[in-house]
Amino acid sequence: MPIQRVRRLPLFTATLDYRINTSLAPSSASTNSTVAPSLAPSVALSTYSTRKSYQDLQEELDLNxxxxxxxxxxxxxLRQKLEDLRLQHAKEVESLTTDDAEVGDPQGAQVAMQNLLSEINEKxxxxSDHEQHIQEMTGHIAGLHEQIAGLKEQAEDMSMTIDSKNIELDTYETRVTELREKLDKAEADAASKSEQAHVNDGAFMHMLKKVNSQDDEIDSQHNVVKELQEKIEDLETEIAELKSTNIYLEDETEFQGKCNADLQAQIQENQEKIAALQSELTSQQATQSNMYNFEECMSAYKLDAKEVDQASKNEKQQLIQENGALASKLADEKAAHLETKAQVATDQQKNEQSxxxxxxxxxxxxxxxxxxxxxxxxxRRSYKSESAAKDAEIKALKxxxxxxxxxxxxxEILHADEIAKLKLVKRNRELWMETxxxxxxxxxxxELDESNSNLLxxxxxxxxxxRENAELKAQTAQAELEAAVAIPVPLSRTSSPRIMSPTVCVEEPMEDEIDSFLEELKGLQAYESS
Structure with missing residues (x-):
């Protein structure tokens, strides 16, 4: 039948949780009203975890x-079944032997013996299957012994941890007695100085309100000074912008003067070009008059009238075209000059206006x-006067x-003493909780000792x-010996040693393993009792 390992949570764990929670709660009968001790919960939790681990190990050990x-x-x-089978086998052999002796039929007895041997072989x-199962169980039991040994080691470690915690709690108890004496003395001093501390607190708060009001006034004065500085910076920025604008206007005036000078130079150049064109036109007119005189001379001398006439016509036409071009160019130059002059006058008027x-x-x-x-x-004068007054006022406030x-x-020194006393009271409360x-x-x-007595x-x-198992083993050995003596084994039957040998081969190491297991169990019990 397989065994299911079930985790049981006994009443012991719930009781432990309840007691630790109630021990951590503040007591109504205590004269101190401190809250939430800092060290007691850590000690309680560590003790609780240690006890819980030890309890889990004990439960594991009980299950094992x-x-x-x-x-x-x-x-x-299984041993009982084996013994019953062997007893039944002995009885059947005895009955068959007596029946064969009475009947006197050796062949029938041999057949019955073979049937009995086949049945014995099956059994x-x-x-052997049962003994193999027993061997498997023995191996499992050996594994359980190893687990029990590991659990024992863990239990020893937990016990050592509990002992160290108990030592720490003993030291805390000694400190509690010392601190209680100091606490009584500190409470007496605190009662005498509490009224003076309240008076000092009222004076300090009044002075602090006055200082805060003076600080607010100083801040407002600093804000006024800051606004004046911002106005001065704005004026300086505006002056710089005006100066930059003035420099720009001077540069613009200088540039317009240069433009006027360039226009005057261009006008002068155009006038010179017009004079050159007029002189060129005069020379062209003189050349034309000379050509008329040349025609008269040629007509007088009658030299190749047609060619001369054609050449004179061509040259005349060319001169007329050149004169027309020069006249149109001169008109364009005059128009451009007039336009430039008008533009210069307009620009000059605009420049003068600018x-x-x-x-x-x-x-x-x-x-x-x-x-x-x-x-x-x-x-600046007003700021200096106001700043001097504010500085004097600030010095007084400082x-x-x-x-x-x-x-x-x-x-603060007095308050620090009171805080130290309160911390001392709180610490005493924590130590009391630890106790x-x-x-x-x-x-x-x-309760744990009581459970250990149950284990014993x-x-x-x-x-x-x-002890009962040892008695049964002795009875089994006696029955096997009687069965071996009672069964006649013929020499011709080679199957009997093969049939009976597995029982002997399997049983002897099984008994050795059971003996070793019992010895280990006795050692474990002796260790638990110690």
Missing amino acids: KDLLALRCDEVFD TTLV IADLQATLSETQKRADQNLLDQKHY SELEAAKKAAEKD EVTKRTDELQG SRDARILALE
Whole structure:
């Protein structure tokens, strides 16, 4: 029958949780009203975790012992079945032997013996299977022994941890007594100084309100000074912009003067070109008159009239074309000159207007700059006077603040003493909680000892079962010996040694393993009792 390992959560764990929670809760009968001790929960939790781990190990050990007892019961049952089979075999052999002796039929007795041997072979096979199962169970039991040894080591470690925690709690108890004496003395001093501390607190708060109001006034004055500085910076920026505008206008005036000079030079150049064109036109007219005279001479001399006439016509036509081109060019130059002159006059008028506007803007800017300088001087004078007054007031406030700080430092020293006393009270509360946890731990240790006594009673039962097992083994050996003597084994039958040998081969190492297992179990019980 397979064994299911079920985790049981006994009443012990729930009781431990309840007691630790109640021990951590603040007691109504205590005179101290401190909250949430810092060290007691950590000690309680560590103790709780240690106890919980130890309890889990004990439960695991109990389960393994129960499983071991069940395996021993199975071994006992199998051994009992084997003994019953052997007794039945002996009885059948005895009955068959007596029947054959009475009947006197050796052949029938031989057939019955063969049938009996085949049945014995089957039962021996069954027994060998059972013994193999017992060997497997023995291996499993050996593994359980290893697990029990590991659990014992863990239990020893947990026990050592509990001992160290108990030592720490003892040291805490000694410290509690010392701190309680100091606490009584500190409470007496605190009662005498509490009224003076309240008076100092009221004076300090009044001085602090006054200092805060003075700080607000100083901040408002600093804001006014900051606004004046911003206005001065804006005026300086505006003056710089006006100066840059003035420089731009001067550069623009200079540029317009250069443009006028260039236009005058261009006009002069155009006039020179017109004069050159007029002189060229005069020379062309003179050349034309000379050509007329040449025609008259040629007609007088009558030299090749047609060619001369054609040449003169061509040259005349060319001169006429050149004169027309020069006349049109001269007209274009005159028109361009007039247009340029009109443009120059317009540009000059615009430049004069721009210069007048710039001069007016410059004068206005200069006036604004002068006014800004005057305002800036006025602001600086007023700022210096106000700043001097504010500095004097700030110095006075600083002196008052220093005096208030000194008084506050004295009060802080007194408050620090009171805080130290309160911390001492809190620490005493924590140590008291630790002592309560120690008491609860001792109670739980008593419950653990009681459970260990139950384990010892169970071990006594296991010893009784071992004694019964030893008696059964002795009876089994006696029955096997009687069966071996009672069965006649013919020499011709080669199957009998093969049939009976598995029982012997399997049984002897099985008994050795059971003996070794019992020895280990006795050693484990002796270790638990120690």
